Amino acid sequence: MVQDCNIFEIWEEYKSSLYRFILNRLPYEQDAKDLLQEVLLKSYQYCSKGKTVLYLKAWLYKIASNTIIDYYKKAGKHQPLIDDLVEEENSESAIGEASVYIKALLQLLPQEYAIPLAMYDLGDMSQKDIAEKLNLSLVNTKSRIQRGRVKLKERFLECCAVAFDENGEMISFDIKPQCKELQAEKMRLEKLF
Template identity: 60%
Template sequence: MAQCNIFEVWEDYKSSLLGFIKKRITDQDDAKDVLQEVLLKSYQYCSNGKDVMYLKSWLYKVTQNAIIDYYKKNNKRDALDFEIEEDEQERSVLGEASDYIKVLLKLIPEEYAQPLYLYDIEGNDQKKIAEQLQLTLPNTKSRIQRARVKLKEKFLECCVVSFGETGEMISFDIKSECTLLKNERASIENSKK
């Protein structure tokens, strides 16, 4: 366990937390207000000298509670029915991560990227991919598996990833030196406006 200093880590997490909030609160100003509540609550907790074992998952829990408080305070009854469960949070994080898969595929050799793209993104079966790329079926399967390993390596090179106690991805944020994904994130955020 480490003593938390929220101001040391806030810049690393605030954009992913804001994205998490915006998926649940559509009003941009309200979403930013909830983010400020998260900062305030986190600061109040940490300023008492308390320790946090899994900082990122703890921040998401504080954020989840702040969203629920927002709906309670605004008497939005139907929205209160949405208890954000851990698996929903995981799906949300995986969905956000999948936005970057096509970009990351450009960073691995074409001989691996192409079969993986055809299989996982386009949904083709492996036999059809083998025929299309003039490969044997075992070779195609091997390339898909190797591509997944290489893709995971690139993802971990470009992102700071937090995993839960059972190994599931809780959250991720793009490292500042990974300009390719930073540009993709900006493009995604601009398209949502």
């Protein structure tokens, strides 16, 4: 669907997820901020000519990918595989955007599941270390992590509208209006950028 190229509306909607996309591919935060500004400038220059865009989100991520590639070429640094950037572009943007809200969703789970799950998946602790730290048996720890994942997935699907492609890859993600906790987190994140 062709959409008007109003860069100010577009930028407000996508700058947070674009920043995370760029930051995941660069070693320094300041470089990511600089590249984000380059993406804004490139998109503004295009839109100021009165042009329209077919798929806004994909278009912005393509600009970001090309800007990252240019960054590595100019710096003479090791460049990530171009194909990897292009292939990951759509699924990575949706997955990356969704993953930002995992910590907020974890806070909605009962502590008995949220804590071991966070320690295992976000803290990279072994199940054995988690069991010792929480004074649980290893079997109980494994069970809580598995149940936590199920509950997290249920809350995610309850709070988010998600679309998948034919390969089962996430291609779009949006927070449902009735999910007040994630809407509040989204607003908090948008204020940071």
